[in-house]
Amino acid sequence: MKATVRPRVFLVDDHHLFRTGVKSALGDAVEVVGEADEVPAAIELIGERLPDVVLLDVHMPGGGGRAVIDAIKPAHPEVRFLALSVSDAPEDVIAVIRAGARGYVTKTISGPELVDAVERVAGGDAVFSPRLAGFVLDAFASMPPGSELPGPFDPELDNLSPREREVLRLIARGYTYKEIARELTISVKTVETHVSAVLRKLQLSTRHELTRWATERRLI
Amino acid sequence: MIGGIAGGIAARRGRDPTIVRIVLVLLGLLSGFGVVLYIFAWLVLPVEGSAETIGTRALSDRQGITIAIALVPALVLVLLLGSQLHASFVSSWGLPLLVSAAGLLLVYRNAEAEERASLEDSFKALLQLGSDRRHSPRYFLARLGGGLILFVLGVVVISQGGRHTFLRPIAGTVLMIAGTVILLGPWWLRLALGLLHERQARIRAEERADMAARVHDSVLQTLAMIQRSAAEPQEVARLARAQERELRSWLFEGREPGSFGAEGASTLAAGVEQIEREVEEAHGVAVDAVMVGDAPLDDELRALLAAGREATVNAAKWSGASSVSIYVEAEAKRVSMFVRDRGAGFDPESIADDRQGIAESIRGRMQRHGGTAVIRSVPGEGTEVELSVPRHPGRA
Numbered sequence: 001m002k003a004t005v006r007p008r009v010f011l012v013d014d015h016h017l018f019r020t021g022v023k024s025a026l027g028d029a030v031e032v033v034g035e036a037d038e039v040p041a042a043i044e045l046i047g048e049r050l051p052d053v054v055l056l057d058v059h060m061p062g063g064g065g066r067a068v069i070d071a072i073k074p075a076h077p078e079v080r081f082l083a084l085s086v087s088d089a090p091e092d093v094i095a096v097i098r099a100g101a102r103g104y105v106t107k108t109i110s111g112p113e114l115v116d117a118v119e120r121v122a123g124g125d126a127v128f129s130p131r132l133a134g135f136v137l138d139a140f141a142s143m144p145p146g147s148e149l150p151g152p153f154d155p156e157l158d159n160l161s162p163r164e165r166e167v168l169r170l171i172a173r174g175y176t177y178k179e180i181a182r183e184l185t186i187s188v189k190t191v192e193t194h195v196s197a198v199l200r201k202l203q204l205s206t207r208h209e210l211t212r213w214a215t216e217r218r219l220i
Numbered sequence: 221m222i223g224g225i226a227g228g229i230a231a232r233r234g235r236d237p238t239i240v241r242i243v244l245v246l247l248g249l250l251s252g253f254g255v256v257l258y259i260f261a262w263l264v265l266p267v268e269g270s271a272e273t274i275g276t277r278a279l280s281d282r283q284g285i286t287i288a289i290a291l292v293p294a295l296v297l298v299l300l301l302g303s304q305l306h307a308s309f310v311s312s313w314g315l316p317l318l319v320s321a322a323g324l325l326l327v328y329r330n331a332e333a334e335e336r337a338s339l340e341d342s343f344k345a346l347l348q349l350g351s352d353r354r355h356s357p358r359y360f361l362a363r364l365g366g367g368l369i370l371f372v373l374g375v376v377v378i379s380q381g382g383r384h385t386f387l388r389p390i391a392g393t394v395l396m397i398a399g400t401v402i403l404l405g406p407w408w409l410r411l412a413l414g415l416l417h418e419r420q421a422r423i424r425a426e427e428r429a430d431m432a433a434r435v436h437d438s439v440l441q442t443l444a445m446i447q448r449s450a451a452e453p454q455e456v457a458r459l460a461r462a463q464e465r466e467l468r469s470w471l472f473e474g475r476e477p478g479s480f481g482a483e484g485a486s487t488l489a490a491g492v493e494q495i496e497r498e499v500e501e502a503h504g505v506a507v508d509a510v511m512v513g514d515a516p517l518d519d520e521l522r523a524l525l526a527a528g529r530e531a532t533v534n535a536a537k538w539s540g541a542s543s544v545s546i547y548v549e550a551e552a553k554r555v556s557m558f559v560r561d562r563g564a565g566f567d568p569e570s571i572a573d574d575r576q577g578i579a580e581s582i583r584g585r586m587q588r589h590g591g592t593a594v595i596r597s598v599p600g601e602g603t604e605v606e607l608s609v610p611r612h613p614g615r616a
Contacts, residue, residue, distance in 0.1 A: 134511060141551075
């Protein structure tokens with residue numbers, strides 16, 4: 001779903017050069033309402049300007065992107081976060097998604113793809129990179145269905161439906177949402193619904209791999 | 221923690237240095253001979269990486285030996301005093317302490333400059349106890365007095381005692397230890413803290429040097445190569461990409477630079493990484509691989525990887541796309557591999573059946589191993605090659 005007005009975007013990254021690069025890549029497609037190069041300033045300015053989407057660096061001194069999400073989310077649930085990172089280690093990706101980011105892309109993403117991701121997040125949808133889709137499939141597949149799980153098991157949250165699996169596989173294979181819709185003969189809107197459902201499971205499930213990935217490395 | 225002896229012994233014997241330290245301290249408290257042992261070890265054990273011990277140098281240090289021998293009358297005096305006071309512990313402590321003092325003297329006179337400086341520092345700290353600016357002289361005097369009184373009280377309790385014979389040694393020892401702690405505790409604490417800071421600083425410095433070496437070996441070399449080939453954008457992209465991959469695998473996955481995807485991959489994931497890296501380096505096209513699950517390599521999976529490499533190379537060479545995606549999923553019953561590009565694409569019908577690349581290296585190879593190969597391509601939209609083989613778990 002494309003937002004009809006230009007999304008208001010806020011940039012948080014401790015590298016000036018990278019912020020400049022992102023701004024030029026985004027071009028006129030979005031309105032950059034502010035930027036910050038450290039966690040406290042970011043928290044203050046985001047609370048003030050209430051952007052639609054915060055483009056957030058995962059690795060930053062002072063708690064990283066996660067500290068920003070934790071500080072903003074309770075008071076302003078309408079602000080959405082898209083995480084950007086040079087690392088695509090599962091620990092980093094899963095931790096920031098579970099903190100509340102609605103998507104994750106690596107910093108090598110091309111300009112048009114980034115604009116597309118920002119608009120998608122602004123519209124309330126989730127953005128999965130192929131690698132993130134791979135992680136999710138890994139986390140939700142490594143336990144054979146029906147096997148005993150340690151702790152409480154919620155079939156609603158801790159399993160993917162066959163359709164969600166298919167969608168994730170296609171994302172992992174590098175398909176765009178439009179191509180996935182055509183391949184599965186469903187609407188783009190339905191693809192988005194599936195991805196949002198997976199995002200919710202990813203954030204709420206207590207599956208062992210997810211909690212392990214999310215806590216193993218506390219560097220973000 | 222003083223001469224590095226405990227750490228050295230621990231490293232030699234493969235034990236935890238803390239345990240060695242505790243044993244030494246207990247020996248020292250029990251009889252005082254732990255201290256002697258420590259000093260003796262300091263004399264005879266060589267510093268790591270050097271053959272000469274302090275002891276061999278001390279043997280040729282006449283003056284030092286003379287001074288050490290001069291301590292013998294003092295020793296005799298202490299022993300006499302001990303027997304006069306009927307305090308056997310005085311002799312049992314006095315003997316090792318004096319021997320230690322002599323040994324320490326020899327160590328000090330013959331140690332390396334660095335070690336000598338640290339010894340000097342610790343004794344200076346001992347002497348400065350009285351002139352500490354943070355506390356008034358009255359505080360120092362109170363501590364000195366208190367410590368001495370407790371210590372002497374301990375001596376008196378042990379040698380004269382009361383009616384409770386069995387309590388005497390215990391009470392006396394406790395009083396003496398309390399006195400020693402009050403007297404020397406702050407000194408020891410400062411010494412230990414100083415050593416701790418020094419050790420941390422050294423570790424940090426080593427880490428920095430290590431980091432600098434790695435960055436130099438990889439990043440700076442690559443930057444230099446990029447400057448030299450600035451006129452060829454393809455080459456610059458290739459170099460930057462390869463460097464990014466290596467740096468990332470080092471920083472985030474903890475792999476040593478250069479060890480990335482060593483030859484002779486033994487798992488599916490390692491094999492895919494190898495394809496990723498080799499195609500990127502040979503053709504200057506970004507290859508993004510996503511893996512779900514992993515499996516040890518067998519003949520079928522090797523065939524799958526070989527066909528997958530061929531498909532990736534084809535995409536890199538002919539599609540004109542700047543990147544190729546690989547997706548590999550290892551399920552319980554089968555392993556699938558998808559190689560996709562968004563390049564020029566082609567009309568599969570127009571390719572003659574005898575074209576070696578697709579016919580033999582991809583289709584034939586997969587069929588011989590009980591697998592399948594499906595090629596989908598639309599001119600103008602790109603190509604996807606789907607490869608799949610059944611899995612035989614339990615069979616090597």
